[in-house]
Amino acid sequence: MLGLSLTRVEADQWIALRSHFGIEGFYCRSGIEGVHEKGGVEGRIDYFRRNHFVPVPEVASLGELNEAVEQSDRQDDTRRIGALPRAVAEHFALEQPLLMPLP
Incomplete structure (x- = not known):
């Protein structure tokens, strides 16, 4: 530079x-x-x-879209990334206590 x-x-x-x-x-x-x-x-x-x-996604309402997103999120919770020993939800469970509460 x-x-x-x-x-x-x-x-x-x-x-x-x-x-x-x-x-x-x-x-x-x-x-x-x-x-x-x-x-x-x-x-x-x-x-x-x-x-x-x-x-x-084809949805009729924002509520239906939100439900589709939640369903996809729950499905993704079981996924393992590469060779990591835990699923996505298991990693989040370890990290969640370290997060600050929402205001």
Whole structure:
């Protein structure tokens, strides 16, 4: 890099959301140094989208869509990721006590 100093400007809506939920902002490093940091999370979101929302579900109401999402989420709870020893729900059960309560 040419000695450029990158500064991050957060959107007001993001600042409000972070403040409301007590989230500490963490940002991936830019460029080649941070290329490995984003893929894991984005890959999991994309996996869920491809496997549960492609093709787009045909529903008659928001309530029906919410039920379809909940059913997909319950189905995904039994999935094992790679060679990990526990299913998704088992990993969440270990992590859940460490999460802050919602405001």
